[in-house]
Amino acid sequence: MNDSMNNPLSHRSAAEADFPIERTEAEHVTRREFAKFLCLVSGGMAVGSGWVAVKDRIFPPFAFEGERYVCDAADVPVGGTHPFRLEGTAMPFILIHLTNGTFRAYEQKCTHLACAVYYSPDKNKIECPCHHGYFDADDGKVLAGPPPRPLPRLDVVIRDGAIFVREPDHKA
């Protein structure tokens, strides 16, 4: 109370003295702060680009040697599909028995946003139901829709009625 009699600024309440910064002033984003924030995001982008450059060294993409058994050819009718997985990766694959009698094997994740694709035998296309992306069933090429890259494929080998898959010969 003595302080309030002697202090010429005593017209301010105790709360205002304890919290001198107004709320609007505290919440206001200045152009200076915004420019610094943009620079911070720019740094994040540079770090992201660096991550893309080194990620394959730290986490090498999945690759396997030799051939892996999938199933028997008789288990997959014409126009049918058989989902399978390979040891060493969580990636789902799909084996397709095309209407022309040949077999194809692709990763089942759409290259757009990783939805599970399926084979339409009447259209002879691989379709992504999420955003209506279409892939060529013969080579996995993008035919329509938002997918940016073809569907990664595996080479199919049929031996004694059994279906095996192996890494494609043209893979970089």
Added chain:
Amino acid sequence: MPQQPSAQRQAPPSKTNTLSLGIISVLILVLTMQIWLLTAALNESLDGNNAVKWPAFIASAVLFLAGAALLRYLPDPIRRANKAARHRRNTAGL
């Protein structure tokens, strides 16, 4: 030589406004280019083409350093200087 009053030692607000807006515009442009570099590098990397990722990273890093260098030219806030001067004047005779 007596020092000029504080108001005359500061750039007029119109100049500082223009400078601030110019710097922010350049930073937004830099960010746009970095986003493009990142998406292009990621797409190519996922497709198996590894020729793009290191040039894209170097370009993105150069853009970031250029943007950071621009921050040096951000004008000092005028409001803060005036507030400090007012506080000094108000408490001078106490």
